[in-house]
Amino acid sequence: PAKPKSRRQRWEVKASEMAKNTLNPIRAIVDGMKLTPNPDKPMIALSIGDPTVFGNLPTDGAVLQALKDAIDSEKYNGYAPSVGYLKSRQAVANFCSCPQAPLEAEDVILTSGCSQAIELAINVLCNPGDNILVPCPGFSLYKTLAVSMGIEVKLYNLLPEKSWEIDLQQMESLIDERTSCVIVTNPSNPCGSVFSKEHLQKILQVASKHCVPILADEIYSDMVFPGCSSPSLASLSSDVPIISCGGLAKRWLVPGWRMGWILIHDRNDIFGSEIRQGLVKLSQRILGACTIIQGALESILNNTPQSFYSNTIDFLKSNSEICFNELSTVPGLNPVMPSGAMYLMVGIDIYHFPDFNNDVDFTERLVTEQSVFCLPASAFEYPNFFRIVVTVPEHLMTEACARIREFCQRYYRPRSRDSTDSHDLDQ
């Protein structure tokens, strides 16, 4: 006779390990901060990576019209294939193709935002116990996703003094047998940096030498200031297979629409059908992007006027210069001029600010006193920096910088080299 099963006698419902291990460092840090603005000064939030919050950067009319046309057609209400409509994937392939890295529709998978693209890419490449290489400072989602899946995260360093180029030697030293991919974010959140062609080639050399595929997060691709060029990693790769993740969120200023994509670049057939089929299978779990946005995609990509893109970039560059120029002359701060995306990182000489222990303290008090909120870069595993989002209207950018100056002037303490403990230790 079957042994009676042991069963529960009372209610005891616990959240899964995965839920518990889904950690969001931005939330963890921001939720722990006391963010009470100074009632005498209106709040200026330079913290949110959403270009739409101030209303000064609307998307283009052609983009909205494309959506309305898609609705009126009544052709896009049913299920799309799990990888997206063929026509829409073809449009992305055409738009993202370049002679060095041609794409076909079958190389494209549409996803619910770039976030899902990243999730699918990590998911298809990595097993629990593997490790991935992630930039530091870097976008926190990589770690959030990887840790929840039991994948180890190894941080490679970006060097502020070299415009946030990768410390390639240190990166290489992290690679081992269980390294299943290197994530490269270019242009970068949080740095606003853009890698040169030469630097991208060196990254590819490391990946090629150790046979590690690259997950290229290129959600800010083409958001590059005039005078600076940004080839895609895939256009420079001769052998390294690349999963490139992108989407409409940033360049078209519609992050809420959740339209992302995966581009599979694998001219040497190293991924083979296994990775491609794996991605297709994973796309069937919850299906991807909203069909109305998918239906509008071809028109969005083909009909958005060039002036829309360049106006956005000109604005971001101009705001970045205002911010950089202003903060460069503030004692105790070291802003790093960006070349793209929509962010600017500022180093804090924390030993000149003895009132604060770290970037979290510093930015918290900046809210309390000056009603300016910048994200402490501890959220990107990079203490004693903070990140400024440069999408705010110009007058608020100027005002915010003036307030930051006032704040720093109040708390800055000149310290001679000798009196600085940490520097004594350096010697």
Add this chain to the structure above:
Amino acid sequence: PAKPKSRRQRWEVKASEMAKNTLNPIRAIVDGMKLTPNPDKPMIALSIGDPTVFGNLPTDGAVLQALKDAIDSEKYNGYAPSVGYLKSRQAVANFCSCPQAPLEAEDVILTSGCSQAIELAINVLCNPGDNILVPCPGFSLYKTLAVSMGIEVKLYNLLPEKSWEIDLQQMESLIDERTSCVIVTNPSNPCGSVFSKEHLQKILQVASKHCVPILADEIYSDMVFPGCSSPSLASLSSDVPIISCGGLAKRWLVPGWRMGWILIHDRNDIFGSEIRQGLVKLSQRILGACTIIQGALESILNNTPQSFYSNTIDFLKSNSEICFNELSTVPGLNPVMPSGAMYLMVGIDIYHFPDFNNDVDFTERLVTEQSVFCLPASAFEYPNFFRIVVTVPEHLMTEACARIREFCQRYYRPRSRDSTDSHDLDQ
């Protein structure tokens, strides 16, 4: 000196275990079938659970207008909170509330389709090694998701002779210490069945006795034929905590829009904050539904005329009756009349069709000869049935049934009880 790391010398990129373990039984079966229609007869696909494919069931004009208003407002282009806009969650809470199971906005999480709602629910309740109880026949996504996460699936039986009620004793026998939830699909895909209040109460009793929470897949809620009522499980539960999953896909006839939701019903605070917070954390991984649809949601729920819902249901009921009445008189077939949703299951007396081994053979040849495609219920782990989707235009429903009759008449072989091997074995 550090031991040199062992690294890869050549390319060898493999898809992850999770990608390999993401199995889609519908695809597995359908992709293995030779589906070549008879060139003399136009194809009628009764296989796809997408009510929009024939164009005879458009969504309501008010639904489309709500979307266009959301676009024109230009208020819904930025990121929403990961759980959805408060206003939209409030709208869902109001719409889905009933006096016995009231809901607040904080009980609602918006998701990318009901599929993501189901994924989040399984993800928050289950650890690898746990098991879940899933209906048989049942919607295949539960197993696809669970198996890929290392969760065991135990099938409980639905009884066709009792209008697909659950075999409660058998279901109860499956519960053990590692059972982390029971999934109940009501109304049912693939059966089109609707549980009575009494049956739902008995399900709750089993769950309550063994302290197992319920995942109620109620994506077809209120898609119930006149004369039949369908309370939600939550409205009948006094203690069992319930995660109910729903969305716009079916009732509003817009499955491509990927708007789903989770409703947390937990009046006895058994889930507590752990499950709620777990769901919030999981929602931050890839964010949820498209903001344009979220922005339209309140208006969709409040302004869709009652006549739209009832017209849809009247049509589904009428088509179901046509199909049921027609196939009831076909020797060798045993259709089960549905009470809701948009499906009808038909049993095949396979020993009367010696030309075919099983439902897959049978439905494959039905395509080849009659150009009618019905999904073999092996895709729902229920061999020797097939599923008919009753959303096709009436004349195609009639025509399809006539062709099925012709097909069966051709292959039906009357067999005396004695000559049937399988029956001899039964004795």
